[in-house]
Amino acid sequence: MKTDYSRMLAGLLLCLTAMSAWSIEYITPKPLAETLKGSVGTVKNGTLELPIISWGADIATIHANGNGISTAPDSLFGQAGLDFKLVREDVFARQLEKYMSGTTPYLRGTMGMINMASDLLAGDPRTKPVVIAKLSDSAGGDVLVVKEGIRTVADLRGKTVALQAYGPHLDYLNRLLNDANLTLADIKVKWVRDLTASANSPAEALRQKDVDAAFVITPDALALTSNGTVGTGAEESVRGARVLVSTKTANKVIVDVYAVRADYLEQNRAKVEAFVSVLLKAQEQVAVLVTNSGSQKAEYQKLMKSSAKLLLDSEQAVADAEGMYADAALALFNGNKAFFAGAGEQRSFEVIAKESLAGIKQFGLASGRELLRAQMWDYGRLQAQVGAVKEKQASRFDQKAATATVNRMQQQGALQSNELYSFEVFFAPNQNAFTAEMYKDAFDRVIELAGTYGGALITVEGHSDPMEYLRKRKANESALVLGQIKQAARNLSLSRSQAVRDAILQYGKSKNIVLDASQFVTVGHGIAMPKTGICGDEPCAPKTEAEWRTNMRVVFRIVQVEAEAEVFKPL
Known part of the structure; x- marks a missing residue:
């Protein structure tokens, strides 16, 4: 999470100070189909309004338009024969009114926001939204x-x-x-x-x-x-x-997209495809421009000053615009292809659309009957139009720094205090194999959490049975022997946690899901943290066979590491 929001923060503090004596008016939201009753109009010809919102991914849209409100003739949009007027509209209801009236055929929002309008827009076949492009995932904002x-x-x-x-x-x-x-x-x-x-x-x-x-x-x-x-x-x-x-940790939850009216797509498919190809080309160019901001300083500064003005109402708010960009992980061409095609992508359009709609229904803001639809493009043809494509970073984490951070947390007893979620699986005595057939449900959950919380580390923690140690201690074995038993238990639990990690990575590969191996850190606790607890300074002896078996387990923990900057690899 980039913290250089100084100007926004200072202004916010002034606002909050002025508001401290005000009372809050809580509301009861109703479905948009009940609160918006605007008539449906035909999309006008000529210059179209194109909604943008105050979000870092919209910097690529500004770049595509030539860094201004109106499309510059030599801009990416202009060269493609498109003509837009960028309109920042952060109030989604006002976007919907313009969308329904025909002022614009485009909607700009998150998948959840568009799902909230699903019942409203399904009332007329002309306004049914079709999702056409993924802009970004929220990665910190x-x-x-x-x-x-x-x-x-x-x-x-x-x-x-x-x-x-x-x-x-x-x-x-x-x-x-x-x-x-x-x-x-x-x-x-x-x-x-x-x-x-x-x-x-x-x-x-x-x-x-x-x-x-x-x-x-x-x-x-x-x-x-x-x-x-x-x-x-x-x-x-x-x-x-x-x-x-x-969302630096939960970086695959909030998805920003563009959608288009069904009637406009049907009548103007070539224009909409050109719009998408230009957006993706602009994303690729901006990603390179940000990476090369030193060597392309003038062009970079021009883009950020324009973005600060259009998104934050001040050319001076460049640092804040940069912070907004840092919090938006651009989808780029490959991210769009994976999102809509679904191949090897855990958080695909279909998955997000269903998950989001189920949540909106639970909140009582949609019926759940109208599932969003997407336009599947010919991505081979699109790539020819987009040109050079930036490769995705192979590993998000510095494995050495991640392991050191987890080890430090383990020594300080802080793993549990830094977790978001945890769950465990159990194994039999002398078990060394951990197959997907045996642990399918657990492996599926790990893969899903890894995809959703791509900014968190997943610890795979092995625990061993303390019975041999307790028997030897009761028999008054020497401290040397007892120490050797403890070390052997640590080694065994570590090797088991590594076997489980490897099995999960292989299971993901078998499902055409490429997991980031650097996200997984193995830990061998040995007998230090038995399920049966600690009695004084030693493991408590299990009283039953059931208790004994609970000590033989692997714990999966989703660990928050946002504050550990050295753990993340630079983009």
Whole structure:
């Protein structure tokens, strides 16, 4: 999570200070089909409005338009014969009104936001949305901030959570709850109208005594947590508030896309395909431009100044525009191809569409009948139009630094305090093979969590049976022998955890899913943390065979490492 949001943070603090005496007006959101009743019009000819929102991925759209509101003739859009007027519209309802009236055939939002409009837009076959391009995954800009006493996502049970109605965080909340085996019925939700810089925002709600957690954007999170640490209660922070998880960790949950009206796509397929190919080409060019910002300084600065003006209303807010870009992981050409085709992609369009709609239905904001549809392009032809394609980074983590970080947490007894989720599987005495046939359900869950929480480390922790050690200790064996037994148990548990990791990687490969091996760190606890507990300084002796078997296990832990910058490889 990039923390150079100084200008936004300073402005936000001023706003929050001015609003401190205001009361919050909580709302009860209704399905958009009940609240928006606009008539459907025909898409006009000529210059089209193209919605953008205040998000880093939209910097590529600005680049495609020639760094201005109106399409420059020599821009990527202009060269493709397209003509747009960029309109920043962060209020999704206003986007929908223009979309239905025909002012624009395009919708810009997250998969969840477009799913929320599914019932409304299905009322007329002309306005059914077709998702045509993936722009980005949120990779740091969206944050769950919690108060004291909430250590893991499971601790949200019985708590009150604030978030914006009709905003980008419904998918986020739904996914976190599902992975913690919670449902909406397990928490209380307080809905607010605005996302940020308002008395009716999640950040302001967190200042109230009866709210325990809030989904916010990065500048709000920094203000609430004393610049990303733990809130002191001073300078508008909330005492004890801290970041539980951001989309730097849960980096495959909030997906930003463009959708188009079904009637416009049918009548203007070539134009829509040109629009998509230009977007992807612009993403590829911007990714290279950012990487080469030193050698292409003038072009880079021009893009960022234009983006700061269009997204943040000030050419001076370049650092903030850079921070927004850092929080958006551009999908690029290969990401679009994988997302829509689904080959080897755990978080494909089909998966996200169904998962998101199920969550929206649970919130009572859609019927769940209208599943989003996508346009499948000829990606071979598109690539010829896009040109050079940036290769995806092979490994996200520095394996050596990741292992050192986990080892330090283990020595400090801090693995559990840094976890988001954990679960365990058990094995038989003297077992050395761990096949997918034996552990399919567990392996499937690990693969799903690895894909969803690509910014977290997954520890594979082996635990051994302490019975041999306890017998030898009872027989008064020497400290040397007892030490050798402990070391042997550590070695055995480590080799088992490595065998399990290797089996998971192989299982993923068999399903055409390429897992990032650097995300997995193996740990051998030996007999240091038996399921039966510690009695004094030694393992407690199991009282039954069932207790004895519980000590032979592997624990999978999703570990938060956002603050450990050295763990991540540079882009």
